[in-house]
């Protein structure tokens with residue numbers, strides 16, 4: 001395990017990147033129905049790796065743990081597993097390591113939902129909120145009429161509760 | 163390095179420090195405010211970039227341990243189910259706050275007289291009313307007069323925030339049940355005001371308002387205070403308040419931006435470092451005269467920490483909500499605000515609606531609450547929630563309990579080697595019951611409004627954003643830390659003006675009261691300048 005106070009500073013290996021891509025696609029897979037890539041898509045994966053920052057060692061540890069579970073349980077590495085078996089290894093991993101599983105899901109979603117292709121598929125404008133902002137309708141203020149008619153009901157200072 | 167004594171030293175440039183600095187400026191005294199963080203540049207706020215939701219979880223995260231910037235101090239919160247949310251920089255917590263800005267009710271100052279619990283405040287709503295009004299004018303508040311849950315007031319309000327799709331959905335739910343709701347008083351300007359441009363519905367208030375529409379203290383009070391001659395020193399972290407032989411405060415020792423130790427002398431010292439930062443500093447200011455920490459003869463410095471436990475209750479609707487566009491707040495309900503003897507808890511809560519969520523938060527929330535799975539069904543489940551969620555939080559009154567406290571951690575230290583605060587907090591039975599009540603009533607509203615699914619979390623663990631009670635005010639020096647105008651009972655030139663001085667917490671967000679109190683204390687100081695230390 002990595003020491004969180006002295007995180008190793010090394011890039012992901014090709015094998016780790018491949019395993020991470022498979023894992024991210026299991027969080028958010030590509031979909032033909034919605035016309036979107038998965039979170040393991042090369043561009044999105046690069047964003048994930050960039051964004052991981054000081055969480056990188058935990059991510060690397062998670063990949064190592066997955067690899068170990070896969071070797072121990074199935075005799076082959078995580079990337080070589082058939083899809084269904086990969087699913088059961090990931091489920092077992094999520095149960096055993098819920099904290100880091102959350103981290104993986106958070107990283108996947110935070111990078112996925114700012115990808116142009118994904119935003120366009122969701123009818124979002126591919127821009128930051130500022131400076132254009134958004135329009136919010138005023139709404140129907142006549143909904144307040146019944147409340148306007150209500151008598152004041154704040155508690156007076158000579159009004160104990162019992 | 164030592165220098166000529168200044169007249170007033172204010173420690174902390176957040177909500178209360180800003181209001182006090184501005185108010186005292188008209189005395190022409192030499193006022194210096196020391197702030198451990200920097201001056202904010204709204205044009206660098208997350209909402210100006212595409213990765214804004216990621217940055218809101220990183221350098222703009224609400225939890226200081228997660229943010230972990232050099233301007234932050236760590237907090238040991240292992241012994242608290244509710245984690246601290248703050249911001250350390252000019253503007254303090256208001257840089258990230260949502261700007262929900264209700265006042266206390268008159269009854270909130272008299273909890274002991276009315277309900278036989280906790281303590282009464284030594285001041286009343288009427289004492290604060292003029293300062294609530296002044297604070298509203300300085301901050302710029304949107305809202306609507308005439309709320310039947312409140313007495314008539316003197317607020318100058320800009321038009322309310324738009325109801326939007328989400329507000330309409332929820333208003334219909336409240337109306338069906340015949341329950342109270344009203345447009346929120348919110349420190350967000352809906353018209354250009356005091357040189358600031360109006361809200362353009364960025365929906366990113368919680369990570370800093372790049373538009374400057376949200377009334378954070380760095381854009382409301384500070385420009386006026388600086389123009390009036392207050393000296394603001396940023397990146398200056400105070401280690402301790404110093405004491406003279408006569409038992410009076412003499413100033414402070416602090417570390418400047420280079421990490422060099424500095425000494426500042428002052429005739430008056432004002433603590434404005436918030437409900438955690440202030441007791442931390444007082445407890446770290448030990449001397450032979452004050453071996454248990456400064457101003458602590460009552461033993462109450464750091465004790466009676468109150469948060470406001472929050473419940474979050476969100477409904478999923480077939481119709482579209484506002485999504486993340488627009489300020490988070492729009493309406494509030496105080497149907498269950500006051501003590502009702504037929505319930506199994508005392509006091510009550512405010513419901514604040516929350517408009518909706520941006521995409522990453524939708525995904526995180528859905529995954530955390532088991533609504534969005536990993537794998538093939540992710541997309542359809544996400545689309546069921548995205549732009550289809552709205553709901554509310556219940557802001558529950560927390561009662562003062564001495565075992566809920568801030569102490570100094572024996573091991574953890576900040577970047578300057580100053581002991582970090584440690585939080586011990588347990589959720590009371592009363593709070594638990596109130597949260598349950600809030601979740602049940604909110605679920606009724608959401609269902610009445612047509613929700614097909616309701617998701618709730620109570621208490622929300624990341625919601626320790628209201629920090630109150632740790633140096634409370636009172637008339638009796640044995641039962642309080644400061645008197646009825648904010649002066650320490652023990653040290654006659656030491657004042658405390660932040661959320662620490664709250665006696666009880668009420669069931670509303672605290673900042674308009676914190677700032678009104680700071681203005682009130684400043685006014686008391688000004689009116690007593692000739693005999694301030696008697």
Ligand SMILES: Cc1cc2nc3c(=O)[nH]c(=O)nc-3n(C[C@H](O)[C@H](O)[C@H](O)COP(=O)(O)OP(=O)(O)OC[C@H]3O[C@@H](n4cnc5c(N)ncnc54)[C@H](O)[C@@H]3O)c2cc1C
Pocket residue numbers: 173174175176177178179196197198199224247248249250251252253254255256257258259260261262263368398399400401434435436437439440443627628629659660661662671672673674676
């Ligand atoms: C995410 C979030 C949402 C919120 N939403 C709302 C809301 O909707 N409505 C509401 O009313 N309130 C809200 N709040 C709370 C609000 O921000 C606080 O109530 C308010 O800022 C407290 O004011 P204060 O003056 O007590 O302290 P702060 O504003 O916290 O200011 C304290 C300042 O002191 C500085 N400081 C601390 N220690 C030192 C030291 N040793 N040396 C030098 N400087 C020091 C800090 O850096 C900080 O800038 C929210 C807060 C957060 C974090």
Ligand code: SF4
Pocket residue numbers: 350360361362363364365366367368370371372373374375376488489490
């Ligand atoms: S919604 Fe309004 S107040 Fe909030 S960040 Fe946007 S412009 Fe600022």
